[in-house]
Amino acid sequence: MTELPQPFPALLLQLMETPLLAITLSLAAYFAGRTLFRWLKQPLWCPVALLSASLLAATLALLSISYEDYRREAEWLTLLLGPATVALAVPLYQQLHHIRSAWRQILITLPVAASCAALYAVLLAIWLGASADVVASLAPKSVTAPIAIGIVDQLGGSVAMMMGGLLITGVVSVLFVELLAPRLNIRDERIIGFVLGINGHAIGTVRAFEISQLAGAFASLGMSLTGVFTAIWLPLVWTLLAF
Amino acid sequence: MLRGFLILxxxxxxxxxISFLLALPVNGGVVGMLLLTLWLMINGDVSADxxxxxxxxxxxxxxxIMPGVVGVFFLADEFTSQWLPVIVxxxxxxxxxxxxxxxxxRSLGNDKTESRHHD
Structure with missing residues (x-):
């Protein structure tokens, strides 16, 4: 590789003084990731978030910007996650009427299923000797990202690790739902959608909308309810058990 | 649209x-989301804004969420050394x-008549 001209590192340092460069790089990576996603024919195993993030990570490495510096300057985006989380109330409210068509199953299934989604992973991780912060990072693995970030902050895990777990969980729950549904002889699109939303958060919901609008509606309902339920009970249980 | 942003x-x-005053271990954004859902249910309508x-x-x-996702590529060694429990x-x-x-x-049964009635 050719040597960089001397003024370049100084310029980079200057540009990283404000969030301008970090935001611009994020935006560029976001759109490049989306284009790449369409170009790859929208692969289910590799969501847009992961494509954009890998492009951004490569750019940061190339410009030798440390992740800590980037994260500090991109704080602005994280701040906007606050109102975006509140905004999830609107689709939740709009999906609430679906509860009426299957309220009994939803009421019983949701607390159990949302608890299982966290508990199985937590117990397996503890059993295999994972450290406390890793366990905390894995616990909200089935919760949609903006809510999960809030949960990890409360539990004291690593946001980056949680994001990795979230992506893997989303992708494999789609896989497992499609593997298990025919074997268990389940064809009701409402059930398939709901299970996709509970376990696979946004990635599962995207898949459910490909099946049908009805499956998609139940998936977003399952995703929202799981997020809300987990955000309340998980930190409470965590404090009680004092992990 | 900005009016809607102000409401959010x-x-x-x-x-x-509320989260701070009641010392809830629950994220403020989630509490806000629940309050807004409740507010919309009481109102029975949601404004275009x-x-x-x-x-x-x-x-x-x-x-x-990108700043968080990018972190996956910069995970500390202490985490990557625990890849087996994580993957399992x-x-x-x-x-x-x-x-x-x-x-x-499936065990809760599937009331077909009810779903037809509502669809």
Whole structure:
């Protein structure tokens, strides 16, 4: 590789003084990731978030910007996650009427299923000797990202690790739902959608909308309810058990 | 649209305040989201301003979580050394939880007449 001209590192340092460069790089990576996603024919195993993030990570490495510096300057985006989380109330409210068509199953299934989604992973991780912060990072693995970030902050895990777990969980729950549904002889699109939303958060919901609008509606309902339920009970249980 | 954004910010601040004052271990944004859902249910209607502000924010969610996702590529060694429990917990844990949810929903039965009635 050719040597960089001397003024370049100084310029980079200057540009990283404000969030301008970090935001611009994020935006560029976001759109490049989306284009790449369409170009790859929208692969289910590799969501847009992961494509954009890998492009951004490569750019940061190339410009030798440390992740800590980037994260500090991109704080602005994280701040906007606050109102975006509140905004999830609107689709939740709009999906609430679906509860009426299957309220009994939803009421019983949701607390159990949302608890299982966290508990199985937590117990397996503890059993295999994972450290406390890793366990905390894995616990909200089935919760949609903006809510999960809030949960990890409360539990004291690593946001980056949680994001990795979230992506893997989303992708494999789609896989497992499609593997298990025919074997268990389940064809009701409402059930398939709901299970996709509970376990696979946004990635599962995207898949459910490909099946049908009805499956998609139940998936977003399952995703929202799981997020809300987990955000309340998980930190409470965590404090009680004092992990 | 900005009017809708103001409503979202008010509910966020309200959620943060309640979470702080009651010393809840729950994230302020989630409390704000619950309060807004409750408010919409009581009102029985959602304003066009709020719908447009919410849709715009939700449509850029993937962009907003990017700083967190990028961190996956810079994970500290202490985490990567625990890849085995992490992978097993994620794969086996998800398989078990998908299976449990399916079995539970199937055992609760599926009232076909009710679904036809509502669809």
């Amino acid at each position: 910010m008010c509910f966020l601040l309200l959620g943060e305040s 709020l719908v447009s502000a919410s849709q715009k924010l939700i449509s850029v969610l993937v962009f907003l 917990a994620l794969l086996l844990g998800t398989l078990l939880s998908v299976l449990t949810t399916f079995l539970l929903m």
